[in-house]
Amino acid sequence: MESPEFCSDSQDGESAFSDVPFAPEPLVYAVMAAFREDPSPLKLNLGIGVYRTEEGKPFVLNVVRRVEQLLVNDLPAIKENRVTTVQCVAGCGSLRVGAEFLAKHYHQKSVYIPKPTYSNHPNFFSSVGLVVKTYRYYDLATHGLDFQGLLEDLSFAPPGSIVLLQACGHNPTGVDPTIQEWEQIRQFIRSKGLLPFFDSAYQGLVSGNLDADAQSVRLFVTDGGESLIAQSYSKNMALYGERVGALLIVCKTAEVAIEVESQLKLVIRPMYSNPPIHGASMVTAILKDREMYNEWTSDLKKMNDRLINIRQKLVNTLCDKGTPGDWSHIIRQVGMYSLSGLSQDQIAFITKEYHVYMSSDGRISMAGLSSRTVPHLVEAIHAAVTRVI
Numbered sequence: 001m002e003s004p005e006f007c008s009d010s011q012d013g014e015s016a017f018s019d020v021p022f023a024p025e026p027l028v029y030a031v032m033a034a035f036r037e038d039p040s041p042l043k044l045n046l047g048i049g050v051y052r053t054e055e056g057k058p059f060v061l062n063v064v065r066r067v068e069q070l071l072v073n074d075l076p077a078i079k080e081n082r083v084t085t086v087q088c089v090a091g092c093g094s095l096r097v098g099a100e101f102l103a104k105h106y107h108q109k110s111v112y113i114p115k116p117t118y119s120n121h122p123n124f125f126s127s128v129g130l131v132v133k134t135y136r137y138y139d140l141a142t143h144g145l146d147f148q149g150l151l152e153d154l155s156f157a158p159p160g161s162i163v164l165l166q167a168c169g170h171n172p173t174g175v176d177p178t179i180q181e182w183e184q185i186r187q188f189i190r191s192k193g194l195l196p197f198f199d200s201a202y203q204g205l206v207s208g209n210l211d212a213d214a215q216s217v218r219l220f221v222t223d224g225g226e227s228l229i230a231q232s233y234s235k236n237m238a239l240y241g242e243r244v245g246a247l248l249i250v251c252k253t254a255e256v257a258i259e260v261e262s263q264l265k266l267v268i269r270p271m272y273s274n275p276p277i278h279g280a281s282m283v284t285a286i287l288k289d290r291e292m293y294n295e296w297t298s299d300l301k302k303m304n305d306r307l308i309n310i311r312q313k314l315v316n317t318l319c320d321k322g323t324p325g326d327w328s329h330i331i332r333q334v335g336m337y338s339l340s341g342l343s344q345d346q347i348a349f350i351t352k353e354y355h356v357y358m359s360s361d362g363r364i365s366m367a368g369l370s371s372r373t374v375p376h377l378v379e380a381i382h383a384a385v386t387r388v389i
Ligand SMILES: Cc1ncc(COP(=O)(O)O)c(C=O)c1O
Pocket: 089, 090, 091, 092, 093, 118, 166, 171, 199, 201, 232, 233, 234, 235, 240, 244, 245
C-alpha cells in the first residue's frame, strides 16, 4: 500500500509452490467434512462448540466485519485469498513450521540468513535439513548496514534460494535498511527469483507505529510475488510466555494457497497439533476491538518513546563523561537493541566489576535500561574502554 510506485514490476509466472500436492484432511476433521457434504435438510452438527444464532448461523459481530473490511481493502493478496495463515507457537514456532514446510515442499534447500542475526535463526533451518548460509549485513566500521555486502553475497545465491529478512528492529544490530534500500533489496530478490522469508518479531517497536514498521513486508506483498512471514506478538504485546504468533504464506493464486494450507496442517499436526488458545484469544480480542486496538497502539508508542529516550540518555551521559569513542551509532540504531561495539574482554570486565550482564557480541537490550540505571552502565563502559584494551 505504501509507495505503490515502488512495486511496479509484476510477479507473474509460475508459483514456487505449484507442485505442492493437496493433502486430505486429517481423520479428526472427517466428521465436520461429512456434515458439510451431507445434503439432508435435517442435518444437525452438534460436534463443534461454536456459537450459533437461532437460525443456526455463525454469529459475526458487526465491529469485526468493519475491521475485517479495513484489512481486506488494505492488501490485494488478502482480498484475492492468496494468503494462507496458520497460528503457530510464537515467532519461533512460526519460523520452525515455515522451515519444515519449505524443507518438504520447496525445491531449493539453501537459506541465506544475515550475519549477524538472532542466534536461534540457524537452528530453525538446519534442524529440518536446509543448508544455512550467511549474507553480510553489519558494517563494523560504520556500525550501520553493509548494503553493498548484502547485495553482493545474495548475488551468489543459487536461484530460488530462501532469504531470511528481519522485517524491522534487527536483532542484534538495531540496524534496518531504509525504505529505499528495502525497495532495492526487493527488486534484487525478485529479479533473481529468491524466496523472501520475513521474521517480524518487533513490529511497532521501531517507530512506535505498526504500519510504518510493516513497510518492508508490504513492499514484497504488494508486488504480487510470494513470501513467507513469521509474525510474533511476544514483544509488541508483551505476551512472551503466551507464545502467540502466526506463519503467513503469500501465494500467487488462491488455489495454491489452499494446497499450501493443507500441507501446513500436516506439518503442524505431529508437532503440536493445535496452538495454545489463551494468548491468541487475547490478541484476537485486541485486534478486533477498535478501542482496545487504539489503547494498544498508544501503549506501543509509549514503549517506543522510552526506548528512544534511553538511547539518547545513554549517549548524552557517555559524552558528558568524556568516555573515549564515538557512540552516536547507538542513537542511529533502532528498536530494542544496539550493538555497542564493546569487545568480549570489555564485556567480561563490565560483568565482573559492575555486575552488568549482556550478550558476548556486545548487544545491549535498551529495554533493560532505565534513567536510573544509565549512570551505572556509563561508569562501567567508561572503565572498560579506558582500562581494557
Ligand atoms: C529476530 C527474532 N525472531 C524471533 C524471535 C522469537 O520470538 P518469539 O519469542 O515470539 O518466539 C526473537 C526473540 O528474541 C527474535 O529476536
